[in-house]
Amino acid sequence: MSKQKQAQLRKSVAPYAKSELKASMIQLGNTIVPFFLLWYLAYESLSISIWLSLVFSIVASGFVIRIFIIFHDCTHMSFFKSGKANRIVGTLTGIITLFAFEKWKRDHSIHHATSSNLDKRGTGDVWIMTVEEYISASVWKKIAYRLYRNPIIMFGLGPLYLFLISNRFNRKGAKRKERWNTYLINVSIVLLYSLLIWMIGWQAFLIVQAPILFISGSLGIWLFYVQHQFEDSYFENEEKWDYVKAAVDGSSYYKLPKVMQWITGNIGYHHVHHLSPRVPNYHLEKAHESTPPLKKATTITLKTSLQSLRFRLYDEENKIFLSFKEVKPYLKKKNMLVQLKAQRPSLQEK
DSSP states (O other): OOHHHHHHHHHHHGGGOOOOHHHHHHHHHHHHHHHHHHHHHHHHGGGTOHHHHHHHHHHHHHHHHHHHHHHHHHHTTOSOSOHHHHHHHHHHHHHHHTOOHHHHHHHHHHHHHHTTBTTSOSSSSOOOEEHHHHHHSOHHHHHHHHHHHOHHIIIIIHHHHIIIIITTSOOTTOOHHHHHHHHHHHHHHHHHHHHHHHHHOHHHHHHHHHHHHHHHHHHHHHHHHHTTOSTTOOOBOTTTOOHHHHHHHSSOEEOOOHHHHHHTTTTTBHHHHHHOTTSOGGGHHHHHHTOGGGGGSOEEOHHHHGGGGGOOEEETTTTEEEOHHHHHHHHHHHHHHHHHHHHOHHHHHO
16 A cells, blocks of 8 residues: 555544544443443342343443443543543543553553554563564473463453453553552552442452453453454564554454444454544444445454464464464474584584
8 A cells, every 4th residue: 555545544534533522421321321230230130140140240241341442542532532531531431440541541552553563562462473483482481472372361361460460550660640540540449349348248249240350351352352363464574564554454343243343332443443543432433434445454253253263473474373283384394404403513604
């Protein structure tokens, strides 16, 4: 895509990069209110059946994802025109979702600025190793990477790590504003949870809240993972990396059923979001539908997205993701070269 076409593409999306107070307030109303109602119903239904309570908790977890999308928009300063309003609502929704607003805002902005850049991995993204990096890695690093990419650990233990560790502590060198926002959210969570435990007991609290956090956390990690981990996703080194190509070719269009699209706040239009982060979630679909080039982005469905579970390593040479099994021939070839070098000193000199 030429620079001229890239400029035109960004210009086409620009009209949608504007928040609407009415739309934002309606979304707050149809998201926050139902969440608290479902939480209350999950608690009240414990007197009838724990399984009925679980049903309400599962539905409530979907609304936590939708609340997170509001939080996410606030970190991009796209949910309201007012920066102050974004910070207030972002902090409040951060308490509900257990995410530190200022901390995540910084990390996520870095993710957008470096997405698909092989030379700038490591902040706000999923750990990805290239085939060459994996082949050259130590045994312990290979084991660590395999464990990290294991679905049971990533989607099972991942939420626990996010909620209890990653989101609770400030990074080294964090500025005062970022540190105090994390402290405020942490203290607010402790006070809120303590109040609920005092009111209904720790057993009831855990039965209701634990499934909500676990399910929403697992699904949230899945959404973040799958929209950049498709077979021919775009990745380049710094000298060849391009922001627009990273957005359109390095992010997918996750075509979900309408109910799930609503619950996930249109985040399936991830290519649009990466192209223009200031587009609020309620305008993403309009931007996609009105911009023909965006319709050419890689489209994945619920069924095809499951294939990404086997994509573990990025092959720079062929520009595709590979499974660990598919990398075995590369490892075998390397071992043969090591043996040849050991047998032939002339190769060692090279």
